[in-house]
Amino acid sequence: MTKKIDPRVKLLFVICISSLGLAFTKFSMLLAVFFIGLLISHVLKADLFMLLKRIKIMLYLFVVLVVIQSIFVRSGDSLVNLGGITILTSEGLSRGFAYLMRVLIILISGAIIATCDMRRLIQGLIQMKLPYDFAFMTSIGVKFLPLLMEELKDTLTAIQLRGIDIGKLQLKERIEIISYIFTPVFVGALSKAKKLSLSVECRGFRAFDNRTSILTLKFSPFDYLAITLTFILTATLIITNQYFI
Amino acid sequence: MLQYALEAKNLSFRYSHNSPFILKNINLKLRKGEITGIVGLSGSGKSTLIQILNGVIPKRVTGFLDGSVYLNGVDIADMELSYLARKIGTIFQDPDCQILFPCTEDEMAFGPENLCYEPYAIIERINSTAKMLAIEPLRYRNPNTVSGGEKQIIALASVLTLNVGIMIFDESMSFIDDRGKELIKNAILKLKKQGKSILMVEHDLSNLEVADHIFLLKNGTLEPFKGVIE
Numbered sequence A: 001m002t003k004k005i006d007p008r009v010k011l012l013f014v015i016c017i018s019s020l021g022l023a024f025t026k027f028s029m030l031l032a033v034f035f036i037g038l039l040i041s042h043v044l045k046a047d048l049f050m051l052l053k054r055i056k057i058m059l060y061l062f063v064v065l066v067v068i069q070s071i072f073v074r075s076g077d078s079l080v081n082l083g084g085i086t087i088l089t090s091e092g093l094s095r096g097f098a099y100l101m102r103v104l105i106i107l108i109s110g111a112i113i114a115t116c117d118m119r120r121l122i123q124g125l126i127q128m129k130l131p132y133d134f135a136f137m138t139s140i141g142v143k144f145l146p147l148l149m150e151e152l153k154d155t156l157t158a159i160q161l162r163g164i165d166i167g168k169l170q171l172k173e174r175i176e177i178i179s180y181i182f183t184p185v186f187v188g189a190l191s192k193a194k195k196l197s198l199s200v201e202c203r204g205f206r207a208f209d210n211r212t213s214i215l216t217l218k219f220s221p222f223d224y225l226a227i228t229l230t231f232i233l234t235a236t237l238i239i240t241n242q243y244f245i
Numbered sequence B: 001m002l003q004y005a006l007e008a009k010n011l012s013f014r015y016s017h018n019s020p021f022i023l024k025n026i027n028l029k030l031r032k033g034e035i036t037g038i039v040g041l042s043g044s045g046k047s048t049l050i051q052i053l054n055g056v057i058p059k060r061v062t063g064f065l066d067g068s069v070y071l072n073g074v075d076i077a078d079m080e081l082s083y084l085a086r087k088i089g090t091i092f093q094d095p096d097c098q099i100l101f102p103c104t105e106d107e108m109a110f111g112p113e114n115l116c117y118e119p120y121a122i123i124e125r126i127n128s129t130a131k132m133l134a135i136e137p138l139r140y141r142n143p144n145t146v147s148g149g150e151k152q153i154i155a156l157a158s159v160l161t162l163n164v165g166i167m168i169f170d171e172s173m174s175f176i177d178d179r180g181k182e183l184i185k186n187a188i189l190k191l192k193k194q195g196k197s198i199l200m201v202e203h204d205l206s207n208l209e210v211a212d213h214i215f216l217l218k219n220g221t222l223e224p225f226k227g228v229i230e
């Protein structure tokens, strides 16, 4: 069933939660949006494991952010003092959490889009009147970016397996190593993209201003229901944010 | 009726000013309805030659090219790549750099969709191509999860649905197992029967046993191959 949901419905949902995530400032509202997103991405069988792996890095960033916010935003109650300098305030903490929630909402949105079948996503974008070459580019990008990240991580692991602990190196060496890693992966990705674009053109891509399709998306009754629910949910969240919290 | 589907005259090529000539004064004629084979070591310029023949060089990949390529007697220099797509089909060396979609059928539909065929005509073409290549079981599978040989066949199928007269294979047999080779070989023989003009390029001579003529690409020059096929 999850595969059958129209990609345009998923897009609408993702646009709604990520705009709300960016617009809301109250922590409780952000938490609500986050959990709704989490719930839906679970229902859609999104790859939350990937998300979990990214959260690990996020948490590190989160701590740094909370401290920086606490030091520079001089409001809220001081929670932790270190040698006379306040390094944790309630305001810093809540801003840090808000930031964390936002990033998580964006990541969830990405995971939801990634559950779309690529051909159907492209078709969805085209039927939303986007130029077809743009639709292709973005959809292919959405699919290939995670692969690129995986490849980068694999190379990094390979280097660590050889007994080089990046964390222990000096900054200059670290940059050197990282450029060793990045360069081949990016050169590889670019060359692959170039080859792909040649093959695509040799099969007539961009021959005309439009193209036909053996696939036409039609909203099912279930899609209409999902669209309606998304609108109701979004409106409810906005109203709650405005008047009740 | 012309005798040749594709003809290259006095091709010389290098990628940049200060790099050596990859190809030196190459002449090649692809006979209509026959299988032409080119054998050459890795790095001898086989893929480069193919890209000149299908127009990718110099239209998309730049370099210094002398000489001309004629399609049915007409110079391809002034033809758009998208026009050539209706005449020459190329199966590039690496199928991973050709397959876009996670479903074979979508991949096969891609070309004719670009050329704005009617959906029913595209489906018909997919049906007949799948039948000819005996890949109906792969039709709804993900090309990224099949064997190397099957992947090559899918890459071939997605070019064949364009129904072109000239097919170029860049080392389609090189990186697959014997069963995969058998699949490709049978497919190429069927294409020949349909009257298509075929160019096969391989680094391993034993993969060219179906070829009617074989040329050797060496040190940038092309000459008829006079050896024996073991």
Ligand SMILES: Nc1ncnc2c1ncn2[C@@H]1O[C@H](COP(=O)(O)OP(=O)(O)O)[C@@H](O)[C@H]1O
Pocket: B015, B022, B040, B041, B042, B043, B044, B045, B046, B047, B048, B049, B061
């Ligand atoms: N885009 C390019 N730019 C510069 N040099 C290239 C490029 N593509 C290939 N070459 C060089 O041209 C030579 C021939 O390559 P290629 O045509 O791929 O040979 P083959 O297909 O026979 O293995 C090689 O030395 C290769 O390094």
Ligand SMILES: [Mg+2]
Pocket: B046, B047, B048, B093, B170, B171
């Ligand atoms: Mg090659």
